[in-house]
Amino acid sequence: MIDRRGWFQRIAGGMLASALRSTRAGAAAVPPPAEGCPLALKDYQPKSMLHSSEQPVPRSRFPVIDVHTHLSFAAEHKNGVPLGEQVRFLTEPENALRLMDRKNIRTMIDLTGGVGAGLESTVQKYQAAHPGRFVVFTEPWWERTNQPGYSRFQADQIERAHRAGAAGLKVLKVLGLYLRENVTTGPLVKVDDPRFDAMWDACGNLKMPVAIHTSDPEAFFLPVDGFNERYEELNAHPDWSFYGRDFPSNLELLEARNRVFARHPRTQFIALHVGGDAENLALVSEWLDRLPNMHVELAARIGELGRQPRASRAFFEKYQDRIMFGTDATPGAVETPQQTFTEKLYEIYYRFLETTDEYFDYAPSPVPPQGRWRIYGLGLAEPILRKVYHENAARLLDLSS
Numbered sequence: 001m002i003d004r005r006g007w008f009q010r011i012a013g014g015m016l017a018s019a020l021r022s023t024r025a026g027a028a029a030v031p032p033p034a035e036g037c038p039l040a041l042k043d044y045q046p047k048s049m050l051h052s053s054e055q056p057v058p059r060s061r062f063p064v065i066d067v068h069t070h071l072s073f074a075a076e077h078k079n080g081v082p083l084g085e086q087v088r089f090l091t092e093p094e095n096a097l098r099l100m101d102r103k104n105i106r107t108m109i110d111l112t113g114g115v116g117a118g119l120e121s122t123v124q125k126y127q128a129a130h131p132g133r134f135v136v137f138t139e140p141w142w143e144r145t146n147q148p149g150y151s152r153f154q155a156d157q158i159e160r161a162h163r164a165g166a167a168g169l170k171v172l173k174v175l176g177l178y179l180r181e182n183v184t185t186g187p188l189v190k191v192d193d194p195r196f197d198a199m200w201d202a203c204g205n206l207k208m209p210v211a212i213h214t215s216d217p218e219a220f221f222l223p224v225d226g227f228n229e230r231y232e233e234l235n236a237h238p239d240w241s242f243y244g245r246d247f248p249s250n251l252e253l254l255e256a257r258n259r260v261f262a263r264h265p266r267t268q269f270i271a272l273h274v275g276g277d278a279e280n281l282a283l284v285s286e287w288l289d290r291l292p293n294m295h296v297e298l299a300a301r302i303g304e305l306g307r308q309p310r311a312s313r314a315f316f317e318k319y320q321d322r323i324m325f326g327t328d329a330t331p332g333a334v335e336t337p338q339q340t341f342t343e344k345l346y347e348i349y350y351r352f353l354e355t356t357d358e359y360f361d362y363a364p365s366p367v368p369p370q371g372r373w374r375i376y377g378l379g380l381a382e383p384i385l386r387k388v389y390h391e392n393a394a395r396l397l398d399l400s401s
């Protein structure tokens with residue numbers, strides 16, 4: 001005889017459990033794996049069954065200069081454009097220094113140091129208080145870009161920033177993707193707009209390298225659909241999609257940037273995020289061959305480099321004098337695990353560069369946050385590691401190596 005009561009209790013119990021699960025899934029950052037079909041993509045968190053050796057790297061083999069970090073940011077933004085002189089500090093230098101000492105990081109370059117009085121306070125807080133451990137870059141005065149005389153004003157501000165201690169200029173992807181003719185409205189301003197020529201030249205005259213982020217991953221310019229390899233990331237950050245509307249293609253943006261590099265040969269440029277197209281190392285190589293004042297760094301792109309380890313290794317061997325170590329480390333950036341300033345972040349970068357470990361996570365996250373794949377270590381030779389970890393950056397920034 002069928003025990004109908006027992007059967008009903010099992011069904012009801014199961015429904016209750018799944019209701020509890022969905023409540024918890026709503027609250028917790030990491031939902032527990034669900035059972036049955038259909039399975040939501042977010043609940044699919046497969047664990048690799050591969051048995052392969054792991055070589056943890058708690059400290060880098062050589063001291064590190066991280067050329068791409070954010071310890072401060074402009075306090076005010078509108079439509080993606082930083083405004084005003086006020087800056088917000090994301091960490092106390094003492095806290096950062098503790099992590100740096102444990103991870104063998106000699107120097108962190110805080111790219112978003114701000115402008116004017118804000119820049120001066122960033123320099124005081126980090127660079128002047130701890131010489132050699134922090135280096136601060138300045139930024140353009142975006143809100144003045146539509147005013148008469150901007151070109152001259154901006155060049156003067158580069159000189160003022162240099163006197164205040166700024167070691168370089170950082171240009172966010174604001175240029176090309178957010179800045180508009182009326183600053184926050186109107187048509188987009190092009191990356192090679194001539195109003196910035198005096199700024200690029202001032203940087204060259206003062207030997208201040210320009211760290212420039214142009215465009216974004218190729219998938220960010222495609223429809224956010226079931227064919228997009230970064231669907232989950234774009235779904236989590238819809239404002240990172242530059243598909244449609246009045247956005248140029250990523251190649252148009254990068255070609256405009258390359259025209260700037262060609263027009264200002266005495267200015268040194270660090271094309272951030274592997275030159276803006278880590279998915280196409282053959283193309284980045286062409287640019288490096290053509291533009292001797294172009295350098296690159298790795299920040300937030302080891303996911304791309306590590307899924308093509310043979311091409312990446314060849315790239316590092318060929319351009320070993322022009323690649324720098326960078327992470328995009330940002331204290332408190334928990335929404336983007338690939339750049340949260342933690343010890344684990346650096347351990348992953350070190351493992352990627354130093355070991356030949358196979359198929360490991362490129363970010364500390366239950367699901368790979370920039371596309372569902374894993375990476376392979378490059379096992380770079382010691383002379384290349386030394387250059388990438390600090391020699392190339394020390395030379396470009398005139399720091400002791």
Ligand SMILES: [Zn+2]
Nearest residue numbers: 068069070328
């Ligand atoms: Zn960055």
